[in-house]
Amino acid sequence: MTSLLQYFSKFNPLSKEAEDAIIKISTVVKIKKNQDLQPIGHTCKTIYFINKGIARIYYYKNGVDITESFSFENTIIARVESLFTGNPSRKGIQVLEDSEIIAINATQLFDLYDTYPEIERLFRKIFEKAYVDTVNRMEGIQFHTAEEQYIALIKEQPTLLQKVSLKHIASYLGITQVTLSRIRGAIR
Amino acid sequence: MTSLLQYFSKFNPLSKEAEDAIIKISTVVKIKKNQDLQPIGHTCKTIYFINKGIARIYYYKNGVDITESFSFENTIIARVESLFTGNPSRKGIQVLEDSEIIAINATQLFDLYDTYPEIERLFRKIFEKAYVDTVNRMEGIQFHTAEEQYIALIKEQPTLLQKVSLKHIASYLGITQVTLSRIRGAIR
DNA sequence: AAAATCCTTTTACAAATGTTAAATAATTAG
């Protein structure tokens, strides 16, 4: 759990009691490549922290597998559109290599907010940052070409290319595999 | 300020003292059509609530005016990618008709978080909802055609069409005016 | 090691969108 506490301390340092309270509602999960951490259709009541590995949020659009986002080591992953609304999610979380994940029980976490304002503040800040990242990514999607985005992606996340299949990267960029292949060809 | 307090109460009812504390750091602004509420380049230190009117967040991409989002009566508008990071924003907020806006001083608001955990909770919930809306909109942008989005837009926000020029709607949808005209022609 | 499966690239063609310019419609300013 050290990496998790270290991650937290970057947002909002916690008292020992608050740290312990979070650890008490968290479990470590080991999960094999290509397995679902959470299946499509369930209501999200867990916030995950990736200790080791890579995960993606995905869903099906007209029968086609779409990757909504990737998450890397030492980051949080959650389907917020279910977590914050209580609605079942049409999205699943899948692990793309053998991974070690910390699962934080969100129901119990939200209860802790009443006792520990510092925990509420911590997660407020964590999700504010995630919100900002999402706004910035939306700008990318909407107003940059697929080629610009692909170039930015391999610059900012070079490991992604080695670990994730191109079809997932293509759907993440909102284009087909064929178009991504063409872009790769054009760059060379 | 009644409408603002009513808006708050839907997220997290406040004590009288907390309400007063927020009112104390808020001012009412009247602003004429097409004026900037906040210009491009400034660091966002204000959260706006639209009492009356319509506003949009916009910026320039290769010299072209792009609408990132619209906001309607009885909603909050803020450039979160500046508000939460302290970075200057490349985006501006413009009003699209004569409007009445409540401006909440964000610096002072964030200070209130220490004294009033209920206020911190209120804005946590407000921005959690905004985050969810953004995630859902991103899904729309990336995986629905412009025509699907336009049809959804006029269904969900029929007033938009009467009040906003088509070029703003086009850039909001990530397409050119010409393409939007074709879509409108095809629907008829 | 061979067979089977999955991933990636390539090709040919179709469909959608962008660009530029002109024509028409609507709105604003004097």
Place this chain on the structure above:
DNA sequence: CTAATTATTTAACATTTGTAAAAGGATTTT
């Protein structure tokens, strides 16, 4: 009210992206 400006539509053509199918690589399974 008219002129000027701005907004919207239409047209012709170029470019991009999608679709479907096939071929070539790579990886996994038996």
